[in-house]
Amino acid sequence: MQHRDTLFVHAGYTPDATGAVMPPIYLSSTYAQPAPGEHTGYEYGRSGNPSRAALEKALAELEGGHTGLAFASGLGAMTTVLELLEAGSEVVTIDDLYGGAWRLFEQVKKRSSNLNVRYAPPDDLDAIKQAITPATRLVWLEMPTNPLLKLPDIAEIARIARENGALTLVDATFSTPALLRPFEWGADIVLHSLTKYLNGHSDVIGGALIIKDPALGDKLRWLQNAVGAVLSPFDSFLALRGLRTLGLRMQRHSESALHIAGWLAEQPEVENVLYPGHPSHPQHALAKKYLPDGSGGVLSVRLRTDAEGVKRFTQALQVFTLAESLGGVESLINHPWSMTHAAIPEALRREKGIGPDILRLSVGIEHPADLIRDLAQALKTLQAG
Numbered sequence: 001m002q003h004r005d006t007l008f009v010h011a012g013y014t015p016d017a018t019g020a021v022m023p024p025i026y027l028s029s030t031y032a033q034p035a036p037g038e039h040t041g042y043e044y045g046r047s048g049n050p051s052r053a054a055l056e057k058a059l060a061e062l063e064g065g066h067t068g069l070a071f072a073s074g075l076g077a078m079t080t081v082l083e084l085l086e087a088g089s090e091v092v093t094i095d096d097l098y099g100g101a102w103r104l105f106e107q108v109k110k111r112s113s114n115l116n117v118r119y120a121p122p123d124d125l126d127a128i129k130q131a132i133t134p135a136t137r138l139v140w141l142e143m144p145t146n147p148l149l150k151l152p153d154i155a156e157i158a159r160i161a162r163e164n165g166a167l168t169l170v171d172a173t174f175s176t177p178a179l180l181r182p183f184e185w186g187a188d189i190v191l192h193s194l195t196k197y198l199n200g201h202s203d204v205i206g207g208a209l210i211i212k213d214p215a216l217g218d219k220l221r222w223l224q225n226a227v228g229a230v231l232s233p234f235d236s237f238l239a240l241r242g243l244r245t246l247g248l249r250m251q252r253h254s255e256s257a258l259h260i261a262g263w264l265a266e267q268p269e270v271e272n273v274l275y276p277g278h279p280s281h282p283q284h285a286l287a288k289k290y291l292p293d294g295s296g297g298v299l300s301v302r303l304r305t306d307a308e309g310v311k312r313f314t315q316a317l318q319v320f321t322l323a324e325s326l327g328g329v330e331s332l333i334n335h336p337w338s339m340t341h342a343a344i345p346e347a348l349r350r351e352k353g354i355g356p357d358i359l360r361l362s363v364g365i366e367h368p369a370d371l372i373r374d375l376a377q378a379l380k381t382l383q384a385g
């Protein structure tokens, strides 16, 4: 078994008949067939495409799954996986859920498929266990959650789900196969937004599902074609190219984020930092269990200031860019209250602990000293206020 860093560089592709060391981009939408009812493995570009197949094979190899599937977005992957369920099915998930998943559950699938979704806090194992019943078809987790960076105990939850006949899905967008292997902890399906770390360069929108069981993988491959939200050949090429450096990037993201979390925790303008890899995190022991090689590049920070101060701080930053999304080589900062989580009703945001004083940082691969210098000069604008 090769080291993961080696797999990142080689997974999914070996030089083809031309000897091309890097995979070509196949744009053709259809494929010549030798006889009616026979084909070469490819017939029509939605059903299968060699550029997409290379990425899908790489994803399956990296997660240790049987089937990899690439979609036009993370939401496209989510929409497709929900089509496994019959109308009226019950899903158990976390209350600190990715906003797009919440919107899909509550504002689309509830109406169109009578989906019944039950929520429990990701860090309250007993509450999650109690929410799972024999009526539950799917348990949907994120590791870690966003923006509060909480850690569900995947192994315990997957065990209870299995006992109740439910599948467990882990959205591992924030941790990636470089840091977390959900199948080793009992998950059935891994979901990624390729848009974030896997592509890693903020120039592709894409999603993925990786499935452990071959029969379930075949069902989802059938649904991928039937629903049709597939990733384009060019974006498949870019995402696979991004994947080649994932090992190096995640190491740097994790080291820098831990360093910055430690520095921020000591600043007088900071109320607290939320980062699983930092000893101040209430679930630091679980971080050591599930994310022993690093906690990734996302951290949140509560500032001791008001809305005006948050605005001054974000506008003073010069290396960090104020923008939604995360996982690129460049550092970004996001204000969940007014940006990524603004669609959640205000009372619910406050109840969940997503206040206007929280900022989420996506720590890039720039030199950490430059990132700290940038944060330090922007924190000074709070002293002035």
Ligand SMILES: *Cc1c(COP(=O)(O)O)cnc(C)c1O
Pocket (backbone or CB within 6 Å): 073, 074, 075, 076, 098, 100, 142, 146, 171, 173, 174, 192, 193, 194, 195, 196, 205, 206, 207
């Ligand atoms: C961004 C994101 C998604 C959605 O992915 P898109 O590619 O934007 O559709 C899903 N889950 C998590 C955790 C994300 O951060």
